[in-house]
Amino acid sequence: MKVTLISIPVRDQEKALSFYTEKLGFLKKKDLPLGGGNRWLTLVSAEWQDGPELLLEPAPVHFEPCRVFQDALMEAGYPYTQFDVQNVDAEYERLTKLDVEFSMKPTEMGTVKVAVFNDTCGNNIQLVEEL
Amino acid sequence: MTFYEKELNRIRSIVYSNEGQINSVIGIRNYIENNYDADLNLDVLSHIQFISKYHLLRMFKKYYGQTPRQYLIDIRIEKSKEHLVNEMSVTETCFAVGFESLGSFSTLFKTKTGKSPTEFQKEQLSRS
Numbered sequence: 594m595k596v597t598l599i600s601i602p603v604r605d606q607e608k609a610l611s612f613y614t615e616k617l618g619f620l621k622k623k624d625l626p627l628g629g630g631n632r633w634l635t636l637v638s639a640e641w642q643d644g645p646e647l648l649l650e651p652a653p654v655h656f657e658p659c660r661v662f663q664d665a666l667m668e669a670g671y672p673y674t675q676f677d678v679q680n681v682d683a684e685y686e687r688l689t690k691l692d693v694e695f696s697m698k699p700t701e702m703g704t705v706k707v708a709v710f711n712d713t714c715g716n717n718i719q720l721v722e723e724l
Numbered sequence: 725m726t727f728y729e730k731e732l733n734r735i736r737s738i739v740y741s742n743e744g745q746i747n748s749v750i751g752i753r754n755y756i757e758n759n760y761d762a763d764l765n766l767d768v769l770s771h772i773q774f775i776s777k778y779h780l781l782r783m784f785k786k787y788y789g790q791t792p793r794q795y796l797i798d799i800r801i802e803k804s805k806e807h808l809v810n811e812m813s814v815t816e817t818c819f820a821v822g823f824e825s826l827g828s829f830s831t832l833f834k835t836k837t838g839k840s841p842t843e844f845q846k847e848q849l850s851r852s
Contacts, residue, residue, distance in 0.1 A: 595838075670726025702732060703740030704750055704787045709728070717728075723788075724750050 598635070600648040601673060602663050603714035606634050609649045612713050616691050617676075622646055631655075638676075653715055663715045670696050672709055672719035681706045681722040748773045749787045752780065756792060760799045761822040766792065796822075801836045804829070808845040817841065 603609035613619045619636035623646070627633055635646035653660035666673055678684045681699045685708050689695065696717060697709035706722045740746060755772050756764060766777035769792055773780065784792050800821040807817040815826055818841075823829040833841045 670728035672728070696726060697729060700732070702736055703746050704753070707732075723753070 596645055598646050598648055599674065600650045600652075601712075601714075601716060602652040602659050603649045603712075603716070604651075604653055605714060606632055606649050606651050609712070609714040610634060610636075613647070613649065616688065616693055619647060649714075660715075667711075667715060667717060670709065670717060673716040675707075675719035675721050678720050678722055681708050681720050684708070684720055745783055746787065748775060748780075749783050752784060752792065753788065753795070756796050757799060760796060760803060761820060763822070763824075764792075764796055797832060798836070801833060804833065804841065805837070805844065808841055809848045811845075811849065814841040814845065 601609075610621065613636055614621060618639050620639050620642065621634070622637045622642075623633060623635040625633040631651055634649045636649065637646055638644050653663050663673070685695065685699050688710060693710050695708055695710045697707070699706055699708045701724070704724050706724055708720045709717050710720070712718050751773055752769055755769065762768075766781060770777040770780045775783075781791060784790075784795070788795060790798075800823065804817045804821045807820055808814070812820065814830070818826050818829040821829075823832075830840055833839075833844070837844060839847065
């Protein structure tokens with residue numbers, strides 16, 4: 594078995610595609626129509642294109658419990674998932690200039706430094722730098 | 725402050741309260757990161773922070789979740805991928821990242837990536 598896919602629930606796939614590619618720098622990998630305006634839409638990291646794909650899944654639109662769970666995480670400030678970066682401070686500066694909103698500025702946590710931003714699609718995402 | 729931030733603070737006070745230990749393991753990790761191509765072992769690493777190698781092993785595992793050896797191997801494999809993508813030969817790559825045996829490098833590379841170094845290089849170069 595292999596881990597090849599990580600799913601992120603999003604409220605609007607097109608909006609998520611713009612945010613994740615234009616602001617975060619991911620690359621679109623697969624985009625298939627699934628009927629009803631839904632797509633199998635995956636991205637990969639620009640610097641690790643062989644790595645796992647990120648599925649932008651419209652689950653909160655179609656499945657109420659997912660929306661409730663996503664809302665609860667958002668309200669508590671909990672990240673839905675996290676991405677590794679080389680330098681959290683540099684990413685914080687870069688993304689802030691692109692109007693990305695952070696609920697938690699770069700903060701040291703023992704052997705890592707973390708920051709949390711809003712992906713505008715219903716999720717908090719955490720950036721992590723290993724110190 | 726969000727609920728998540730409160731949770732982080734709670735965990736920090738339980739897990740990350742010993743600043744001295746944290747600075748030591750961060751120092752060890754940085755040393756591995758900058759000297760992955762050298763002949764590193766627990767004796768060498770323990771001298772850097774003047775701590776016993778058994779204490780170092782325990783601390784590193786506690787804060788990074790793996791042993792220094794496992795951590796070193798992961799870095800070497802990642803660096804070797806960069807060399808292979810940049811068209812360095814498999815043998816040169818093996819020694820450039822600090823492995824001493826081509827056989828153990830190839831075996832580890834295949835275990836970690838699912839492909840032999842040669843297969844990985846061919847695949848990468850055919851894409852560019």
